[in-house]
Amino acid sequence: MSGMLYGIGLGPGDPELMTLKAYRLISGAEVVAYPALSGGESFARSIAADIISDDTIEVTIHIPMTVERSPAQAAYDQGAADIAGHLDAGRDVVVLCEGDPFFYGTFMYLFARLAGKYETEVVPGVTSVTACAAVAGRPLTARNEMLTIIPGPLDEDTMRVRIAEAEAVVIMKVGRHLEKIRKVLDALGLTENAVYVERASLQSQKVLPLEGAPCDAPYFSMILVTKGQDPWLN
Amino acid sequence: MSGMLYGIGLGPGDPELMTLKAYRLISGAEVVAYPALSGGESFARSIAADIISDDTIEVTIHIPMTVERSPAQAAYDQGAADIAGHLDAGRDVVVLCEGDPFFYGTFMYLFARLAGKYETEVVPGVTSVTACAAVAGRPLTARNEMLTIIPGPLDEDTMRVRIAEAEAVVIMKVGRHLEKIRKVLDALGLTENAVYVERASLQSQKVLPLEGAPCDAPYFSMILVTKGQDPWLN
Numbered sequence A, B: 001m002s003g004m005l006y007g008i009g010l011g012p013g014d015p016e017l018m019t020l021k022a023y024r025l026i027s028g029a030e031v032v033a034y035p036a037l038s039g040g041e042s043f044a045r046s047i048a049a050d051i052i053s054d055d056t057i058e059v060t061i062h063i064p065m066t067v068e069r070s071p072a073q074a075a076y077d078q079g080a081a082d083i084a085g086h087l088d089a090g091r092d093v094v095v096l097c098e099g100d101p102f103f104y105g106t107f108m109y110l111f112a113r114l115a116g117k118y119e120t121e122v123v124p125g126v127t128s129v130t131a132c133a134a135v136a137g138r139p140l141t142a143r144n145e146m147l148t149i150i151p152g153p154l155d156e157d158t159m160r161v162r163i164a165e166a167e168a169v170v171i172m173k174v175g176r177h178l179e180k181i182r183k184v185l186d187a188l189g190l191t192e193n194a195v196y197v198e199r200a201s202l203q204s205q206k207v208l209p210l211e212g213a214p215c216d217a218p219y220f221s222m223i224l225v226t227k228g229q230d231p232w233l234n
Helices: A020-027 A043-051 A070-088 A107-114 A128-136 A156-165 A175-187 B020-027 B043-051 B070-088 B107-114 B128-136 B156-165 B175-187
Strands: A005-009 A031-037 A057-063 A093-097 A120-123 A147-151 A168-172 A194-198 A206-209 A221-226 B005-009 B031-037 B057-063 B093-097 B120-123 B147-151 B168-172 B194-198 B206-209 B221-226
Touching: A005 A020, A005 A107, A020 A043, A020 A093, A020 A120, A020 B020, A031 A043, A031 A070, A043 A093, A057 A070, A070 A093, A070 A107, A093 A107, A107 A120, A120 B128, A128 A168, A128 A194, A128 A221, A128 B120, A147 A156, A156 A168, A156 A175, A175 A221, B005 B020, B005 B107, B020 B043, B020 B093, B020 B120, B031 B043, B031 B070, B043 B093, B057 B070, B070 B093, B070 B107, B093 B107, B107 B120, B128 B168, B128 B194, B128 B221, B147 B156, B156 B168, B156 B175, B175 B221
Parallel strands: A005 A093, A005 A120, A031 A057, A031 A093, A147 A168, B005 B093, B005 B120, B031 B057, B031 B093, B147 B168
Antiparallel strands: A147 B147, A168 A221, A194 A206, A194 A221, B168 B221, B194 B206, B194 B221
């Protein structure tokens, strides 16, 4: 009988923000697998490091950092083949994912390759979106408000239109797109409504007004923009 | 010295989807507080029921179900006053919230009343959005895709425009708005892209194509609409 494939969200970074289910499945895992950017540590593995048993087999999927997509695609093909080998041998495999597996997660590339062939369960995790709101002390959405989640790489014109018409906005993956985002928010008169959060829930976390955001914002940073405040809140 | 106020997300319903931090704070709590719709059980409390100690003081905030907002506002005023009494007496208070406290959560009404006066920490939780995607086996967003979260009560015209221009869409709080939402998705030719999820992660969970959604959809139901599929996924 084949093993079972689990895609497990570990939350935004603080190990205490993983779910009880993630804790149970990881600490008892026969095999864990995780992506790592080539040459770097795996962020997902670092969140779970303290609960991975010495007996657990570890599979690292080395994702090359290239603009072209085919090298990364080949890495996922290889990773899926390695995981399939364990599943075929009857071993369950737990794939570690920062945040949530289906929310900008790399797990979906393994899911696309394996879920049709093996029994698969996805365990959701706390996303960086609500973790950022929590540490910033900024409620995201109440009642009938909409929330728009925008990735930083979006082109400037589309970003301006989407933010203009949105109610609450979360801009993910800020990194090197910070200056473009500042420009868009300035043009819309929203700079004072924006808060910058970097590495929410980790010890290195930063929460700053947008004006104070560092020029070298990392990939794992985010900007929250809230427009109106529900008057009922006061 | 005053006690500390915690707003704690419990996740979508399965108690195993609460975070380790939620587990620690609730099982050791001196005082827990939670909203309950008048006459009903508290959903948030039901998620945590097994870990609330017999010694813990419980504060129920009875929220009247009225169209007018002032009765509920008065209930939050009263709840905040009850909680403040415990905080002033030096007792920490843990407020239980289904999902995440700042994502359509009732905690924000207590936060608005108390966070300025008492030390407050918000502990994020797994939202029903990613829990629904997980049980439906539907990745939400990859790479540079946007995600738009729309509450079911939104008027039909605005809903149609927002869904038309969106990439991935989550419609929350479907309930009695199901027929309107069906109509909008039909008009946009998106019915086949839509999946209906009710009470994700609970034993009573349902996952159905939109065509099969029950006419009496509950408040805690959701529709996921994904449009394109990242070709790299295959």
